[in-house]
Amino acid sequence: MISKVLVIGSNGQLGQCLKESLPHKNLDIFFFSKEEIDITKHNLCKKKIKEIKPDIVINCSGYTHVDDS
Secondary structure (H helix, E strand, O other): OOOEEEOOOOOOOHHHHHHHOOOOOOOOEEEEEOOOOOOOOOHHHHHHHHHHOOOEEEEEOOOHHHHHH
16 A cells, blocks of 8 residues: 655655655655745645545654744
8 A cells, every 4th residue: 555645845855865764655646846835825735634634644844043033
C-alpha cells in the first residue's frame, strides 16, 4: 500500500534532511516550500491538504530568527 505524505517547509534544514532520507518506496511524497504552502495562511493550507488528501502531514516549518521578534 502506498501512503501519501505531505511535507511542509521542504526548503528548510529539516525539510532538506527529510528529502534526502525518506524512503521513496511505498510512499507518494509531496514536498512544499514556504512559498508554496504558508502555514500562516490557514485557508490556503487547508485547501492544499484537502486537495492532496495525504495520509501523513509532516510540518518542517520553523521560525529561526527568534531574536528578530
